[in-house]
Amino acid sequence: MGCESCSGGSCDRDKTGLPPGMLSEYNLNQSPAEGSLVWIEVINDGNTIMMNDSSKEILGKLQEISDGRIFGVIFGDTELKVLYGEIFSYGVDTLYHIKDKKMIQFQPEVYCEMLVDLCNRVMPAVVLMGATPRGRELAPRLAASLGTGLTADCTELKMDGRFLQMTRPAFGGNIIATISCDHFPQMATVRPGTFPMPEPMIGREGTVIYRQYYGSNYKNIISSERIISVDYDITRAKILISLGNGIKEKESVAVAESIAKKLGGMVSCSRALVERGWFPQSRQVGQSGNNVFPDIYMAFGISGSIQHKAGIGPAKRVIAVNIDPEAPIHEIADISVIGNADSILKEMNKLL
């Protein structure tokens, strides 16, 4: 029906007398936050420049659960240009490239400052990053700076419009909690390996926007040493031979490496062996180490503390080798072997 105040009859104002789309009342307290922003972690060791798999997994999941715009953020210099096409192929619509030579090195304070700036500009409803060692350092800083909540280590994400439901194991993996946040942006980190690797959409295009950092929060890094090998990432292993305090002979480490090689797996450990100096921290499984997702997890001389078990929740099968039939690891084991871990390792290596 036409508008009473117009004579032409072509005006499409409705009975309220307002133009189409205009509401008679606006909720000014409602946040305009929309879309999702993902920190795309880049592995850049001078020889290799690649997107971290966990960032791809997050982008794949976002496409499955959300229709909103996806913003990506990368930090580094011109060498990152080779990644643009790949980043768009995983669903990013607008890519913010924070461009600076000094950004090649991970600078959590500066990255955080820039992400706060971007969040204020873009106003995303959701901010996501991988629960990688770097993501775990950056995400809480960012959440605190933005005055929002953070659900860390999520294993499932669902979206209803722009509202995010974040699911993660809690209390040592004994319950699964689904959490929502009543602040924007809603922030989560995602366990690497939880979501399937998406297929890239080759040839997909997007927009790149350059930003620069003018602050003074850079740290002067005097020296750095790579302790996480790109090639030895226990979070990607399908078979893990994991050693604990029950291992008495140092030689067993080499035996375990030999078994892992024969089975196409990797060797990990409990915190006890990191403390003993037998393994770097990147091989540690558990709450303060890595979450792992193997098909088979073989625990040799590991008691099964709550902190250790927190890291092996998603393992499909657990085989426990322990001298003590009462050790808590047996509670979650599919197969329990009661015996001496060093000798069983040796025997297994011989058999294989």
Ligand SMILES: Cc1cc2nc3c(=O)[nH]c(=O)nc-3n(C[C@H](O)[C@H](O)[C@H](O)COP(=O)(O)OP(=O)(O)OC[C@H]3O[C@@H](n4cnc5c(N)ncnc54)[C@H](O)[C@@H]3O)c2cc1C
């Ligand atoms: C805040 C916090 C975070 C932590 N984070 C982690 C973490 O991320 N990862 C982690 O692993 N721990 C973590 N811990 C430490 C954790 O509490 C345990 O101390 C640790 O997991 C114990 O390692 P373990 O099972 O190898 O050693 P132990 O608890 O000493 O167990 C050794 C096991 O070996 C068995 N054993 C002994 N001799 C033999 C033998 N000859 N053959 C076979 N079995 C034998 C014993 O029966 C025992 O069950 C954390 C602790 C805290 C407080």
